[in-house]
Amino acid sequence: xxxxxxxxxxxxxxxxxxxxxxxxxxxxxxxxxxxxxxxxxxxxxxxxxxxxxxxxxxxxxxxxxxxxxxxxxxxxxxxxxxxxxxxxxxxxxxxxxxxxxxxxxxxxxxxxxxxxxxxxxxxxxxxxxxxxxxxxxxxxxxxxxxxxxxxxxxxxxxxxxxxxxxxxxxxxxxxxxxxxxxxxxxxxxxxxxxxxxxxxxxxxxxxxxxxxxxxxxxxxxxxxxxxxxxxxxxxxxxxxxxxxxxxxxxxxxxxxxxxxxxxxxxxxxxxxxxxxxxxxxxxxxxxxx
Amino acid sequence: xxxxxxxxxxxxxxxxxxxxxxxxxxxxxxxxxxxxxxxxxxxxxxxxxxxxxxxxxxxxxxxxxxxxxxxxxxxxxxxxxxxxxxxxxxxxxxxxxxxxxxxxxxxxxxxxxxxxxxxxxxxxxxxxxxxxxxxxxxxxxxxxxxxxxxxxxxxxxxxxxxxxxxxxxxxxxxxxxxxxxxxxxxxxxxxxxxxxxxxxxxxxxxxxxxxxxxxxxxxxxxxxxxxxxxxxxxxxxxxxxxxxxxxxxxxxxxxxxxxxxxxxxxxxxxxxxxxxxxxxxxxxxxxxxxxxxxxxxxxxxxxxxxxxxxxxxxxxxxxxxxxxxxxxxxxxxxxxxxxxxxxxxxxxxxxxxxxxxxxxxxxxxxxxxxxxxxxxxxxxxxxxxxxxxxxxxxxxxxxxxxxxxx
Numbered sequence: 001x002x003x004x005x006x007x008x009x010x011x012x013x014x015x016x017x018x019x020x021x022x023x024x025x026x027x028x029x030x031x032x033x034x035x036x037x038x039x040x041x042x043x044x045x046x047x048x049x050x051x052x053x054x055x056x057x058x059x060x061x062x063x064x065x066x067x068x069x070x071x072x073x074x075x076x077x078x079x080x081x082x083x084x085x086x087x088x089x090x091x092x093x094x095x096x097x098x099x100x101x102x103x104x105x106x107x108x109x110x111x112x113x114x115x116x117x118x119x120x121x122x123x124x125x126x127x128x129x130x131x132x133x134x135x136x137x138x139x140x141x142x143x144x145x146x147x148x149x150x151x152x153x154x155x156x157x158x159x160x161x162x163x164x165x166x167x168x169x170x171x172x173x174x175x176x177x178x179x180x181x182x183x184x185x186x187x188x189x190x191x192x193x194x195x196x197x198x199x200x201x202x203x204x205x206x207x208x209x210x211x212x213x214x215x216x217x218x219x220x221x222x223x224x225x226x227x228x229x230x231x232x233x234x235x236x237x238x239x240x241x242x243x244x245x246x247x248x249x250x251x252x253x254x255x256x257x258x259x260x261x262x263x264x265x266x267x268x269x270x271x272x273x274x275x276x277x278x279x280x281x282x283x284x285x286x287x288x289x
Numbered sequence: 290x291x292x293x294x295x296x297x298x299x300x301x302x303x304x305x306x307x308x309x310x311x312x313x314x315x316x317x318x319x320x321x322x323x324x325x326x327x328x329x330x331x332x333x334x335x336x337x338x339x340x341x342x343x344x345x346x347x348x349x350x351x352x353x354x355x356x357x358x359x360x361x362x363x364x365x366x367x368x369x370x371x372x373x374x375x376x377x378x379x380x381x382x383x384x385x386x387x388x389x390x391x392x393x394x395x396x397x398x399x400x401x402x403x404x405x406x407x408x409x410x411x412x413x414x415x416x417x418x419x420x421x422x423x424x425x426x427x428x429x430x431x432x433x434x435x436x437x438x439x440x441x442x443x444x445x446x447x448x449x450x451x452x453x454x455x456x457x458x459x460x461x462x463x464x465x466x467x468x469x470x471x472x473x474x475x476x477x478x479x480x481x482x483x484x485x486x487x488x489x490x491x492x493x494x495x496x497x498x499x500x501x502x503x504x505x506x507x508x509x510x511x512x513x514x515x516x517x518x519x520x521x522x523x524x525x526x527x528x529x530x531x532x533x534x535x536x537x538x539x540x541x542x543x544x545x546x547x548x549x550x551x552x553x554x555x556x557x558x559x560x561x562x563x564x565x566x567x568x569x570x571x572x573x574x575x576x577x578x579x580x581x582x583x584x585x586x587x588x589x590x591x592x593x594x595x596x597x598x599x600x601x602x603x604x605x606x607x608x609x610x611x612x613x614x615x616x617x618x619x620x621x622x623x624x625x626x627x628x629x630x631x632x633x634x635x636x637x638x639x640x641x642x643x644x645x646x647x648x649x650x651x652x653x654x655x656x657x658x659x660x661x662x663x664x665x666x667x668x669x670x671x672x673x674x675x676x677x678x679x680x681x682x683x684x685x686x687x688x689x690x691x692x693x694x695x
Contacts, residue, residue, distance in 0.1 A: 007504050105329060114337045115555040116524040118532075125693070127536040136536040139503075208503070210528035210559040214333040214370075218500045250504040258495035258505050259468060 003133045004254040008247025010139040011208075013146040016242025018201035018219070019226040020150060020235055021194035027233025028170055028190040031081060031093040035101035037220030039195050041213055042104060043069055043202025045112055048119055058121050058203050059141070065199040073195030076100060077188045101216065108213035116210040124207050142204035149200055150239060153193070157235070166190060170233075229269050231282025240280060244268070319362040320355070320625060322347075322615075323382030324392045325403060330370025334523065334555060335395045335604050339418070340365060342608025343392060345590060350612065356619050364388050368399065375399045376406045383410045389625045390415075392611050395604070396522070397421030397439075397471040404432045413630045415615045417607030421470040425652040431627075432653040433634050435610040435642060437660055439547075440474045442571035443518070445676045446545055446662045447482035449686070450516065452678075457688060459515030459543050463491040465505065465530075466520025466547075475547045475571070476520040490514050502526060506533030516543035524549045527568075528560045535564070535693040542689035545569035550665060553672070554600035562669030567690030569664045574644045575672060576601035579682060582613075583643040599672040610642035 022036040033039075043065055050061040080100060084092050123141070127134040157163035168176040169186045177183050205211065205219070226245055230237025248268060249261040272280060324343060327336030347361045355361055364386050368375040375394050382388045391407050393400050393416020400419025407414050408431045416432065420439040424432060450459065462483065466476040473494065480492070490512045495505050506529060509517060521527045527549035534540065550556050550570035557565045576587055576598035586609055587598050615630070617640045622629040639648040639657055648657035662676045666687050675686045 003507060004504050007507070011501060011503065102329075109329075109333075109337075114334045115552075116334060116528070116559040118528060118559050120561070125532055125535045127538070134537050208529075208532070209500070210525040212334060214329050214331065215525070217330055217369075218498070222500065246501065249501070253495075253504050254508065258493060258499070262496050262498060 001251065001254060002131070004250040005247060006135065007139070008250040009243055010135075010143045011250075012243030012246035013150075013239070014139075014142045014201060014204045014208075014242075015222065015226060015246055016239040017146040017149055017197055018205070019223045019230070019238040019242055020153065021197040021201075022223050023227040023230065023233055023235060023238045024153070025191055025194040026227070027235075028166055029081070029093075029187050030090045031084070031097070031191075032090060032224075033097045033191075033194065034094055034220055034224070035097040035104065036194075036198065036223055037216035037218075038101040038104045038108075038213065039069065039072075039198040040202040040205060040219055040223075041108065041211060041216045042072070043199035044119065044206030044211055045108060045202075046199065047203040047206060048112075048117055051119060051121070058119055058124075058207060059145075062145075062200055062203060065203070066196050069199040070192040070196035073192035074188055076195070077191035081191065082184065082188065101220075105213040105216065112212070114212050114214070116212050117206075118210040119203065119206040121207070136208075138204070138207050142208070145200055145204065149197060150235070153197075153235060162186075162189075225265070225269065227279075229272060229279055231279030234279065234281035234283070237279055237281030317355070317359045320359040320390065321362050321364050321386065321388040322390045322392055323379065323386060323388030324363060324365045325368045325375045325378035325382070325394045325399070326365055327370040327395050327399070328365075328367035330368075331523070332370040332395045332399075334552065335418070335602075336367075336370070338552070338555075338602040338604035339395050339608040341590075341594065341602075342605040343612060345586070345593065345605065346609045346612030349586075349589065350616060356616060357624070368394060370396075370399070372399055372402050375403045379403050379406045383407065383412060390615060390619075390627070390630075392608075392615070393417060393419055393434075397424055398469065400424050400432070400434075401427060401470075404429050407431065412627045413615075413618075413634065415611050415618075415634075417611045418604070422474045423470045425654050428652055430635075431631055433614065433649050433655075434653055435614050435647050435655055436607050436644065437573040437658040438654045438656075439471055440478045441660050442475045442547065443479035443545070443660075443662075444482060445660050446569065446571060447479050449662070449676045449678055450543065451483055451486040453688075459487055461490045461512075461514040462487045462516040462518065463493075463509050463512055463514035464489065464518045464520075465491070465493045465495070465509055466518075467497045467499070467522060467526065468494050469497040469520070469522050472520030472522055472547050476518055479518055487516065497522070502529035503533050506530045507537060510534050510537035510539040513539060514541060517541045517545070519544070519546040521546045521549045524552055524556050524559050527556070531560055531564055531568075531693070540690060540692045543569070544690055545571070545662070547571065551575075551603045551663065553602050554596060555602060557600075557665070557669050561694070562665075563694045565665040565669035566667070567665065567687050569662055569675070569686075571660060571662050572603050573658045573660060574603050574606045575599075575661070575663055575674060577672075578643075580643060580645060582641060586643045599670075606643045610644045610647065613642040614640050614647050 025033045046065040050056040123137045127136045165181045169183045173183050226241045230241030245265050252264040253261040366378040391412045395418045397419050401424050404414040414432045417435045466472050527546045550568045551572045618630045618633050639646045646657035647655050664675045673684050
């Protein structure tokens, strides 16, 4: 049980990292980015390319892939999402990001084929013993990476001038503009950040799972579930819900049966939403908690 | 909204595809064959391999003059691995696109609803990947699975492993399977055949939609069984178990998975050739088969797509066999009447295909084929038939499996 608990926390933090971008984008822009799953896979393929063709280590490669994904996010926001306005913006964002997702999936299938690949490095299949149980290094590294990146995001939001701009834009866009905040610019950068974190999440995911472009479908359903439970727009919610989801699934799998593991999370989701429709950490007026 | 329109147009372009174009049959109208395939979603790797197999067959048949002189045109729609979309696709193919014939989708999960849908229009559903018992238990008159029913897949393995001398026979076995209609019957049949001859130390079922197999694989590793029977539908599942086993410093002496290792290079490139060494998988076909029809198809495949015989995905042969079976039925009935084709395929005739003989019983099972077990050997560089032991093409099983990466 201890093994499942620790596994759940380590793996859940990586899901939380992937979901963070999704919830940040919704919190600031009211955009439900259903392409987040394919961006995770795109991030994984970028790491794969750097590793296989240039021999660059998976973690060192993040210094290249995170900026690339940031730029990809900026470009997509400028070309497609910045045009969405009006009361139907959120609903239309689902359609547009789904279309973006399918186009990227098609391109990845063309470039990399549908054959599954997996990221590899000397430490990926290695583990260390603790209390008689082996823990894989890659999950530990993924956990540390998630903590560092989520901590950095928190620092940016609450300790920097730009973070204050984000929170002000979120609270009231018109008032934020009146005090001189460039709300459009803030939205664009937020989308870039939301996509940039998928590079890290994708790398860890790709090192622990064989994947192809279609893997994004499984991912997006889990990521959406996490941010709904945590509260749409809440970074803290994404973190707690991500860890809760995987830990609960692992515990149910070990103590009862894996067949009920996924179901158990959805039961918790229904119960939580019955009492708190806005999710664990969601707020009506200000969504970034 | 112009951007959204542009994106949607791109989507349509990416998710639909036309079939192989006929060579030169100007005098007769083309025969349209409707197919729904998983070109995206969970089964996309298999779906795209099936697409290659169907297109390879269409190319060959057109080069040989088409079906009764009519050029063959494939009308392929993507179902995104969805049992709902597959029904919509076949309804559209028949009632809107007016296809003459239908070929099957990928997986038992999709074949059953697809077959029920086309039955309402009186169409025959010749398919190669709907071998799970649920397809045949429905007793549909129009389904014809050209591949051996999966329930029997592990029979040669069960016979071999239980007949090993006591000293080398695994002492314990763990069954772990997805609750997919393709995998669970295979594993359950193996379990009943092996019975108490090997001590069962675990049986775990996990949901087909699982994406994190690590904790499940850890449970298996902690039981330290000598043999593991994994009910898997794809490469990622097998890969995840292999990785978790290695991380847990556990190597089973015998490791067989129901699907995944049969995908040739797609498997070894994901898990690494050295790790693939010793992994076993049941199937009814492999790239180095001595069947002359198979050798011809494999040579054409390699000419078109490259690679080696060992790296050819078994899905290619299944799809190709579907085409061969339908072509034989069309030729024998002298037309494209689905009623006559259904009647002919139920007549007990044996049709030669790249997978071997095809002969259907009353519920559409092909019982003319033999189940084989294959194993990756020589550092994961060769994929060989290892049983039935009595078969002249079988080589000795590599036992026990080497440690991971060795």
